[in-house]
Amino acid sequence: MYGLGIVKGMAITFRNFVESYLDDIFWMGKGGRYYNDAALQVRQSLKGEGVVTVFYPEEKLSVPERFRFVPFLVTDDPAPGQKWGHDWCTSCGICAKVCPPQCIWIKRGTQPNGRPKPEPEEFFIDIDICMNCGLCAEFCPFDAIKMDHDYELASYDRTTAHIHDKERLSKPISYWREIAPKKAEAEAAARDFAENSKKKKKSKDGEDGDEPRLEETTVRQLPYRCDGLITLTWSGASSA
Numbered sequence: 001m002y003g004l005g006i007v008k009g010m011a012i013t014f015r016n017f018v019e020s021y022l023d024d025i026f027w028m029g030k031g032g033r034y035y036n037d038a039a040l041q042v043r044q045s046l047k048g049e050g051v052v053t054v055f056y057p058e059e060k061l062s063v064p065e066r067f068r069f070v071p072f073l074v075t076d077d078p079a080p081g082q083k084w085g086h087d088w089c090t091s092c093g094i095c096a097k098v099c100p101p102q103c104i105w106i107k108r109g110t111q112p113n114g115r116p117k118p119e120p121e122e123f124f125i126d127i128d129i130c131m132n133c134g135l136c137a138e139f140c141p142f143d144a145i146k147m148d149h150d151y152e153l154a155s156y157d158r159t160t161a162h163i164h165d166k167e168r169l170s171k172p173i174s175y176w177r178e179i180a181p182k183k184a185e186a187e188a189a190a191r192d193f194a195e196n197s198k199k200k201k202k203s204k205d206g207e208d209g210d211e212p213r214l215e216e217t218t219v220r221q222l223p224y225r226c227d228g229l230i231t232l233t234w235s236g237a238s239s240a
Ligand code: SF4
Pocket: 088, 089, 090, 091, 092, 093, 094, 095, 096, 106, 139, 140, 141, 142, 143, 144, 145
């Protein structure tokens, strides 16, 4: 019948209108229907009654674990009294190479003897150009760059505030465990497995398996320096 769809739609709207007021009354003595985390959780679930509008920015929806916004750099948890922990990034440059819009810039550190240091001295990401694809995080062989959940990055000063430097990008591994617990746990298990496999292989070959992390990461970069991107990517994948 002509117009039946309109009538049904209006009926749904009217039902939501009435249910919103009933829900208001229900939550009246429990902190209110709005600006209340408990009420918001119910409103966004299948048990929600009435309109489901979220009053952003006062109310915010939690994002799923695999949500991704601009990347951040992983560091060790800082020691007491320290601001930063050890950088996981080895400055290998793979993320910068695979980044489709080319919005990553890295300056590798230098050791006192002039040789390259497997740590970034500077690291920049232009978040206005970043398209949040996550390829940098996917390709990083050291789990050193991850996609953040912090999406509130708007500012009036595009020229300076939107180019994130190393200090702005660095966050401790405990932050990653907090926002993506399942993924962080799976990655830690994969790293442990890879380390144990290497130790077993080295002890089988008659070598001591306890080599310091810096030397290990340097060794993993050697194929990249010699043979280029594909070799390092495969080297990282095969060791994981
Ligand atoms: S791929 Fe990972 S380790 Fe290499 S430069 Fe990027 S963040 Fe650093």
